[in-house]
Amino acid sequence: MNPVQAPYPATRLRRTRVTPAVRALVRENALEVGDLIWPVFVRSGEGIEEPVPSMPGVMRRSVDKIVDAAAEADALGIGAMCIFPYTGIEERTEDCAGAWAPDNHANRAISAIKDRFPHIAVMSDVALDTYNINGHDGFVEDGIIVNDRTVEALVKMSLSQAVAGVDIIGPSDMMDGRIAAIRGALEAQGHSDVMILSYAAKYASAFYGPFRDAVGASGALTGDKKTYQMDPANSDEALRLVARDLSEGADMVMVKPGQPYLDICRRVKDAFGAPTFAYQVSGEYAMVKAAAQNGWIDEERVMMESLMAFKRAGCDGILTYFAPAAARLLQG
Template sequence: MKPTIAPFPAARPRRVRQTPAIRALVRENTLTPDDLIWPVFVRDGVNIEEPVPSMPGVMRRSVDLIAKAAKEAWELGVPAICLFPYTDPSLKTEDCAEAWNPDNLCNRAIRAIKEAAPEMAVMTDVALDPYNINGHDGFVENGEIVNDRTVEALVKMTLAQAEAGADIIGPSDMMDGRIKAMRDALEAEGHQKVMILSYSAKYASSYYGPFRDAVGASGALTGDKKTYQMDPGNSDEAMRLIQRDLNEGADMVMIKPGQPYLDICRRAKDMFGVPTFAYQVSGEYAMIQAAAQNGWIDGEKIMLESLLCFKRAGCDGVLTYFAPAVARLLND
């Protein structure tokens, strides 16, 4: 689009900014609860709600309280929830078998949410790090994160989640070829309606620290994830990976982290025109909360502005820990 504007004073752009009513009429992007996916952390036990110290306001909840929280979020207008397990260290192994246990934390939580809020969309995470004694998203052999054996395990994990009732599978592992393998398996096992929201452009970012605390992966991780997650300096590569995942059967794509990578969101939406999401990750959330608690920023205003920026950059929705708080504000 080439802007056309008359010379001053015929054109006075401030005319369309003079009142709240006029600003609302010409606003190009808006934020609603429909744009939100709420990431939550599930832990073992009953009636347990414990804070995550590095993420003020975020809790690990037992399955019963996850179901209750999901119902409350649904009633606020949040359409989807995404599950991340805080796995007991005793269940973390070299073979990661707990990842596809039909009765693991994540699968029990899917069923509980579907009972409490049947219409809410339930998204899951597909990666081995919550179950891996090494803290990596894939199997580690002789110090290397191996690809093809990991993909086989991820397929088993995907099918277990689909059978538990997941609506959206979220592969966050960044292994090569996993989308085709998952899509083929879902089709073969009669799960044609299950969607794949692929973390197609997931960067090897330092913004994930608080999340790893929340799922108990920080202490287990050996080395880094740079051989499978993306280099933060790359943009064209992200487009190639998104195209690959779409060709393999992804329904939607994700960029992670979020706000520091809005250029990737914009490029992805312009280039592919598919449902595009971003994850406002733990580090982004923690920085906003910390600054707000110190009185350096207006937390509510920054929260809303940050999410509106995702919409402006082309995102159809955002995974954000702020989801219930945002929905309450927007409803008011």
């Protein structure tokens, strides 16, 4: 009898799972601190660190406290931070002029981090929602979110961030044509090294709820964002958006939300091979926190498993509120 024709399966996949050392040998993906981008919320004032109720463990910080957060990131080996401004209703206007004010608190936070920690890559958010009286990412005229006038404002906003010293511009607005317009303006103004991470496949998602509390947009938002953010039912459209944004000059692309859209991450990575990121958004974070607070899941293990899932799906990196906690674990 041929010895390889044993009565049992020749391939026993359990063999390579038998010990931690063997599992480490055959492990296909790894999560590293360098994969993490930490989103932080900046607000006006000084010496302020106020908790965001729907996002346990997440703070809104004044600029000086953002610098403390950058020191924490630096100590943990986190190499990238993303700045989101919180604006009270009294700071919001119809013309959204705060969005490109050179000294708005987002721009001051960008400069403050770059002054102290020049090696940290600082990413911005480009969209009007945090400055808009009605909470939309674009200008509203007669109830319609207008595209081209919004793009002109997004260009001004991006240039103000570039002047503040941002490394990576993050347009999260979903207007058409904004990547080409921003890229062109950056080149023309001598900011050719500033990168663009386009929120290319951004869905109209209920998972953003806690974020809108964090940035003060919940009370402000009128209606929904379905005329510019994607329909959760669509997948081919995500590839068209990514192709379009890469052709307009995006250096990196984002899929958002993350975990419910891992299929999109994989399709994007396979189709383009471009640097691909996922945003593990506020609602994803809040769900893990809430379940853990009830003692229903193991927070650390669920956190690490969810982050590894992004790597397995083809993502190069993850924007996540868990960044410091995950970095702490990864550092042992």
